Amino acid sequence: xxxxxxxxxxxxxxxxxxxxxxxxTQEVYIGYYYEISTGQKYTGKNTMDxxxxxxxxxxxxxxxxxxxxxxxxxxxxxxxxxxYPPSNKSLNDVYLPQxxxxxxxxxxxxxxxxxxxxxxxxxxxKFLEVDQMTYxxxxxxxxxxxxxxxxxxxxxxxxxxxxxxxxxxxxxxVSKIEDSENxxxxxxxxxxxxxxxxxxxxxxxxxxxxxx
Numbered sequence: 204x205x206x207x208x209x210x211x212x213x214x215x216x217x218x219x220x221x222x223x224x225x226x227x228t229q230e231v232y233i234g235y236y237y238e239i240s241t242g243q244k245y246t247g248k249n250t251m252d253x254x255x256x257x258x259x260x261x262x263x264x265x266x267x268x269x270x271x272x273x274x275x276x277x278x279x280x281x282x283x284x285x286x287y288p289p290s291n292k293s294l295n296d297v298y299l300p301q302x303x304x305x306x307x308x309x310x311x312x313x314x315x316x317x318x319x320x321x322x323x324x325x326x327x328x329k330f331l332e333v334d335q336m337t338y339x340x341x342x343x344x345x346x347x348x349x350x351x352x353x354x355x356x357x358x359x360x361x362x363x364x365x366x367x368x369x370x371x372x373x374x375x376x377v378s379k380i381e382d383s384e385n386x387x388x389x390x391x392x393x394x395x396x397x398x399x400x401x402x403x404x405x406x407x408x409x410x411x412x413x414x415x
Contacts (some may be wrong), residue, residue, distance in 0.1 A: 211240035214249040217353040221326035223258035229344075231325045232258055250368045255286065259324050261352070299349055307362050307399050312406055315363040317399075322353040323386055330392040356380065364403045370396040 220233040223244060235248040236258055245255040300322050311317035320338035323333050333341075333355075340348045341355035359382060360370040374397040381389045401409065 206242040211239045212250065214280045222261060223362075224261055224351055226259045230337055231351070232259070255277070262396045300331055300333050300337050300353055302331055302386060303336050303337065304332050307335055309409060310386065312362060312401065312409065313346045316359055316361050318357050319360045321389075323389075325352055325354055328386070328388045330389055356384070356386075360399070362399045362401070364401060366400045369400050373397070 214237045216236050216238060217234070218232060218236060221233045223236070225232045225246070225373050232246065234246065234337065235250075236244050236246055237249050238244045244258040246258060247253060263317060268325070274383070287398045304319075307317045318335075319335050320335055320337070322333055322341055323329065324331075331353075337348070339345075339355055340354045341350045341369055344350045358373075358376045358400070361369045373393075374390075377390050377393050381388060
Protein backbone atom coordinates (compact mmCIF):
# COMPACT_ATOMS: atom_id res chain seq x y z
CA UNK A 204 0.00 0.00 0.00
CA UNK A 205 1.47 3.44 -0.94
CA UNK A 206 2.26 6.04 1.71
CA UNK A 207 -0.40 8.66 2.46
CA UNK A 208 0.20 11.74 4.65
CA UNK A 209 -1.94 12.08 7.77
CA UNK A 210 -3.86 14.92 6.12
CA UNK A 211 -5.25 12.40 3.61
CA UNK A 212 -6.37 9.79 6.16
CA UNK A 213 -9.46 9.78 8.38
CA UNK A 214 -8.78 7.50 11.35
CA UNK A 215 -10.73 5.80 14.16
CA UNK A 216 -13.89 5.16 12.15
CA UNK A 217 -16.16 2.30 13.25
CA UNK A 218 -18.71 0.07 11.52
CA UNK A 219 -21.36 -2.13 13.16
CA UNK A 220 -21.36 -4.71 10.37
CA UNK A 221 -23.96 -3.32 8.00
CA UNK A 222 -21.63 -1.49 5.60
CA UNK A 223 -18.53 -3.42 4.58
CA UNK A 224 -17.05 -6.87 4.03
CA UNK A 225 -13.44 -7.98 4.37
CA UNK A 226 -12.15 -8.24 0.78
CA UNK A 227 -9.91 -11.17 1.70
CA THR A 228 -12.40 -13.38 3.55
CA GLN A 229 -15.70 -11.99 2.15
CA GLU A 230 -17.02 -11.87 5.72
CA VAL A 231 -19.01 -8.97 7.13
CA TYR A 232 -16.63 -6.64 8.94
CA ILE A 233 -17.34 -5.22 12.40
CA GLY A 234 -14.74 -2.95 13.98
CA TYR A 235 -12.48 0.03 13.43
CA TYR A 236 -11.35 1.19 10.01
CA TYR A 237 -9.75 4.19 8.38
CA GLU A 238 -10.38 5.92 5.05
CA ILE A 239 -7.82 7.41 2.65
CA SER A 240 -8.35 10.31 0.27
CA THR A 241 -9.24 8.02 -2.66
CA GLY A 242 -12.27 6.75 -0.76
CA GLN A 243 -10.80 3.32 -0.04
CA LYS A 244 -11.26 1.95 3.45
CA TYR A 245 -9.00 -0.42 5.40
CA THR A 246 -9.25 -2.39 8.63
CA GLY A 247 -7.58 -0.91 11.71
CA LYS A 248 -7.83 2.41 13.50
CA ASN A 249 -4.98 3.77 11.37
CA THR A 250 -2.13 2.61 9.11
CA MET A 251 -0.13 1.45 12.13
CA ASP A 252 -2.96 -0.78 13.40
CA UNK A 253 -2.26 -3.95 11.40
CA UNK A 254 -3.41 -5.79 9.41
CA UNK A 255 -4.71 -3.15 6.99
CA UNK A 256 -7.10 -5.10 4.76
CA UNK A 257 -9.18 -3.44 2.09
CA UNK A 258 -12.90 -3.24 2.85
CA UNK A 259 -15.57 -3.53 0.17
CA UNK A 260 -19.08 -2.14 0.48
CA UNK A 261 -21.94 -4.54 1.09
CA UNK A 262 -23.86 -4.40 -2.16
CA UNK A 263 -27.55 -5.08 -2.63
CA UNK A 264 -28.64 -8.37 -4.20
CA UNK A 265 -29.62 -6.52 -7.40
CA UNK A 266 -26.15 -5.07 -7.72
CA UNK A 267 -24.48 -8.41 -7.05
CA UNK A 268 -26.56 -10.14 -9.68
CA UNK A 269 -26.24 -7.26 -12.14
CA UNK A 270 -22.77 -5.82 -11.56
CA UNK A 271 -22.80 -3.88 -14.82
CA UNK A 272 -25.25 -1.44 -13.24
CA UNK A 273 -22.58 -0.24 -10.78
CA UNK A 274 -20.59 2.89 -11.60
CA UNK A 275 -17.59 3.48 -9.37
CA UNK A 276 -16.47 7.01 -8.44
CA UNK A 277 -13.91 8.35 -10.90
CA UNK A 278 -11.34 8.98 -8.15
CA UNK A 279 -11.36 5.36 -7.01
CA UNK A 280 -9.30 2.53 -8.46
CA UNK A 281 -12.09 0.27 -9.77
CA UNK A 282 -9.95 -2.83 -9.38
CA UNK A 283 -10.59 -2.56 -5.65
CA UNK A 284 -14.19 -1.34 -5.50
CA UNK A 285 -16.27 -4.32 -6.57
CA UNK A 286 -15.63 -7.51 -4.68
CA TYR A 287 -17.99 -10.45 -5.00
CA PRO A 288 -18.28 -13.76 -3.13
CA PRO A 289 -15.46 -16.10 -4.15
CA SER A 290 -16.55 -18.37 -6.94
CA ASN A 291 -15.19 -20.04 -10.03
CA LYS A 292 -18.63 -19.61 -11.57
CA SER A 293 -20.19 -16.59 -13.26
CA LEU A 294 -22.53 -14.40 -11.22
CA ASN A 295 -25.44 -15.71 -13.28
CA ASP A 296 -24.82 -19.11 -11.68
CA VAL A 297 -24.92 -17.73 -8.14
CA TYR A 298 -28.31 -17.70 -6.44
CA LEU A 299 -29.98 -16.13 -3.43
CA PRO A 300 -31.56 -18.16 -0.62
CA GLN A 301 -35.23 -18.77 -1.31
CA UNK A 302 -38.08 -19.25 1.16
CA UNK A 303 -38.74 -22.90 1.87
CA UNK A 304 -40.67 -24.31 4.82
CA UNK A 305 -40.17 -28.11 4.80
CA UNK A 306 -42.82 -30.26 6.48
CA UNK A 307 -41.95 -32.61 9.36
CA UNK A 308 -41.57 -36.25 8.41
CA UNK A 309 -43.32 -39.14 10.15
CA UNK A 310 -40.05 -39.89 11.94
CA UNK A 311 -39.97 -36.29 13.18
CA UNK A 312 -43.50 -36.69 14.55
CA UNK A 313 -42.53 -39.88 16.33
CA UNK A 314 -39.65 -38.02 18.00
CA UNK A 315 -41.90 -35.06 18.75
CA UNK A 316 -39.39 -32.49 17.49
CA UNK A 317 -37.64 -31.42 14.28
CA UNK A 318 -35.12 -28.87 13.09
CA UNK A 319 -36.14 -25.70 11.25
CA UNK A 320 -33.57 -23.69 9.30
CA UNK A 321 -33.37 -19.94 8.81
CA UNK A 322 -31.02 -17.23 7.69
CA UNK A 323 -30.71 -13.55 8.57
CA UNK A 324 -29.64 -10.89 6.12
CA UNK A 325 -26.41 -9.46 7.50
CA UNK A 326 -27.13 -5.77 6.98
CA UNK A 327 -30.83 -5.88 7.89
CA UNK A 328 -33.12 -7.51 10.41
CA LYS A 329 -34.75 -9.63 7.73
CA PHE A 330 -35.27 -13.37 8.15
CA LEU A 331 -36.01 -16.21 5.77
CA GLU A 332 -36.87 -19.83 6.40
CA VAL A 333 -34.91 -22.18 4.16
CA ASP A 334 -34.47 -25.91 3.66
CA GLN A 335 -31.56 -27.94 5.04
CA MET A 336 -29.72 -27.98 1.71
CA THR A 337 -29.67 -24.18 1.53
CA TYR A 338 -28.64 -23.99 5.19
CA UNK A 339 -25.74 -26.37 4.55
CA UNK A 340 -24.61 -24.33 1.54
CA UNK A 341 -24.60 -21.15 3.63
CA UNK A 342 -22.73 -22.85 6.46
CA UNK A 343 -20.10 -24.27 4.12
CA UNK A 344 -19.85 -21.04 2.10
CA UNK A 345 -20.69 -22.85 -1.08
CA UNK A 346 -19.69 -20.85 -4.15
CA UNK A 347 -23.10 -21.42 -5.77
CA UNK A 348 -24.92 -19.23 -3.22
CA UNK A 349 -24.47 -15.65 -2.01
CA UNK A 350 -23.39 -16.79 1.44
CA UNK A 351 -21.62 -13.53 2.37
CA UNK A 352 -24.97 -11.72 2.63
CA UNK A 353 -26.59 -14.08 5.14
CA UNK A 354 -26.03 -15.73 8.51
CA UNK A 355 -27.65 -19.18 8.80
CA UNK A 356 -29.06 -20.58 12.03
CA UNK A 357 -31.41 -23.32 13.16
CA UNK A 358 -33.84 -24.02 15.99
CA UNK A 359 -35.48 -27.12 17.43
CA UNK A 360 -39.25 -27.04 16.90
CA UNK A 361 -41.49 -29.11 19.19
CA UNK A 362 -44.31 -31.03 17.44
CA UNK A 363 -45.85 -33.26 20.08
CA UNK A 364 -49.62 -33.72 20.22
CA UNK A 365 -49.82 -31.19 23.08
CA UNK A 366 -50.44 -27.83 21.40
CA UNK A 367 -49.91 -25.80 24.59
CA UNK A 368 -46.54 -27.41 25.35
CA UNK A 369 -45.46 -27.00 21.75
CA UNK A 370 -46.33 -23.32 21.71
CA UNK A 371 -44.58 -22.66 25.04
CA UNK A 372 -41.42 -24.56 24.07
CA UNK A 373 -41.17 -23.02 20.61
CA UNK A 374 -41.77 -19.49 21.82
CA UNK A 375 -39.03 -19.95 24.40
CA UNK A 376 -36.61 -21.26 21.74
CA VAL A 377 -37.30 -18.31 19.46
CA SER A 378 -36.93 -15.79 22.30
CA LYS A 379 -33.60 -17.30 23.37
CA ILE A 380 -32.02 -16.99 19.95
CA GLU A 381 -33.53 -13.54 19.44
CA ASP A 382 -31.97 -12.34 22.71
CA SER A 383 -28.63 -14.18 22.51
CA GLU A 384 -27.91 -13.20 18.89
CA ASN A 385 -29.68 -9.83 18.99
CA UNK A 386 -31.91 -10.96 16.13
CA UNK A 387 -34.44 -8.17 16.57
CA UNK A 388 -37.80 -9.04 15.01
CA UNK A 389 -37.27 -12.79 14.65
CA UNK A 390 -40.14 -13.47 17.08
CA UNK A 391 -42.40 -11.39 14.82
CA UNK A 392 -41.32 -13.40 11.78
CA UNK A 393 -42.69 -16.56 13.43
CA UNK A 394 -46.46 -16.31 13.11
CA UNK A 395 -47.60 -19.55 14.73
CA UNK A 396 -45.75 -21.17 17.63
CA UNK A 397 -47.85 -24.33 17.47
CA UNK A 398 -47.37 -24.77 13.73
CA UNK A 399 -47.27 -28.41 12.52
CA UNK A 400 -49.04 -29.70 15.65
CA UNK A 401 -51.22 -32.77 14.99
CA UNK A 402 -53.91 -34.23 17.18
CA UNK A 403 -53.33 -37.75 18.43
CA UNK A 404 -55.93 -39.00 15.96
CA UNK A 405 -54.21 -37.23 13.06
CA UNK A 406 -50.82 -38.56 14.14
CA UNK A 407 -52.11 -42.14 14.47
CA UNK A 408 -53.68 -41.93 11.03
CA UNK A 409 -50.46 -40.61 9.52
CA UNK A 410 -48.32 -43.33 11.10
CA UNK A 411 -50.83 -46.03 10.14
CA UNK A 412 -50.83 -44.87 6.51
CA UNK A 413 -47.04 -44.98 6.51
CA UNK A 414 -47.04 -48.60 7.65
CA UNK A 415 -48.92 -49.80 4.56
